[in-house]
Amino acid sequence: MVFRRRDRRSTWRVIADLVYPRGGWARAFLYVQHRVRRLPDTPERIARGIWAGVFTTFTPFYGIHFVIAALLALAMRGNIFAALMATFFGNPLTYVPIGIISLQTGHLLLGDELDAGTQRSFGGKFVDAGRDLKDNFFALFNDQTADWHRLAVFYDEIFFPYMIGGILPGILAGTIAYYLSVPVIRAYKKRRKGAIKAKFEAIKEKAGATGDIHRKAD
Structure with a gap:
């Protein structure tokens, strides 16, 4: 191919x-x-897409961030491709601080405290929840008894506080990204438009000069 x-x-x-x-x-x-x-769109629509993408990285729905960002951008009449690109804000370098901030905020809003060991076992609880899903799926086809204990612990201590706690910092980060993006994108598009116009004028002048030479030759 x-x-x-x-x-x-x-x-x-x-x-x-x-x-x-x-x-x-x-x-x-x-x-x-x-x-x-x-992107061939208005600065405001692109910035709304960026807002959706950045906000999505503060949600615990790993694996479907693209889907959530696209739906948010669609609902906000933002640029969907900008939203997908903006999910890059969540990457292996930022997921840990994003997770800790979201968890701490979530536990604070729920009126409890984040255990000191939660940060160290954050990934472990994800693994435990996945193991429960896997084991209970196979339990449908054998005599094994389904056990949802680890998934329940994950939901109570990680997922739900993360989901609630990620809303405020997600809105804050997305809003900052929006207001930073609009003037930058507008200035870039204006400069690029001027450069294209200048290039077009130069081609036009060159074509006119060539035409004058041909007319004089005739």
Whole structure:
């Protein structure tokens, strides 16, 4: 196929690139920033998409952030592609602080305290919940008794506080991203429009000069 990579990556290379891109996260961020600024849409619609994408990274719905960001952008009449690109705000470098902030805020709003060990066992509780889902699925086909204890612990101590606590910091981060994005995107589009216009005028002048030369030759 025309668009197939010439250097096929192994599975481990794909996973490694997701955790840490070959060019580094700074280069990946600049690439995303460049693509977002060049989107053919108004600065406000692009910024609303960015708001949706950034807000989504503060939700505990890992694996479907793209879907949630797209639906939010659609509801807000924002740019869907900008929303998908903005979910890059959540990456292996930011997920830990985002998770801790969301959990702490959630437990504070719910009127309880975040256990000191919760931060250390955050990933462990995700694994435990996944194990319950796997084991209970297979329990449908054998004599094993379904046990939802670990999933219940995950919901009470991680998922629900995370979901509630991520709303406020998500709104704050998304709003900051929105108001930072609008003037930057507007200035970029204005500068790019001026550059294209200047290039077009230069081509027009060159074509006119060529026409004058031909008329004089005739």
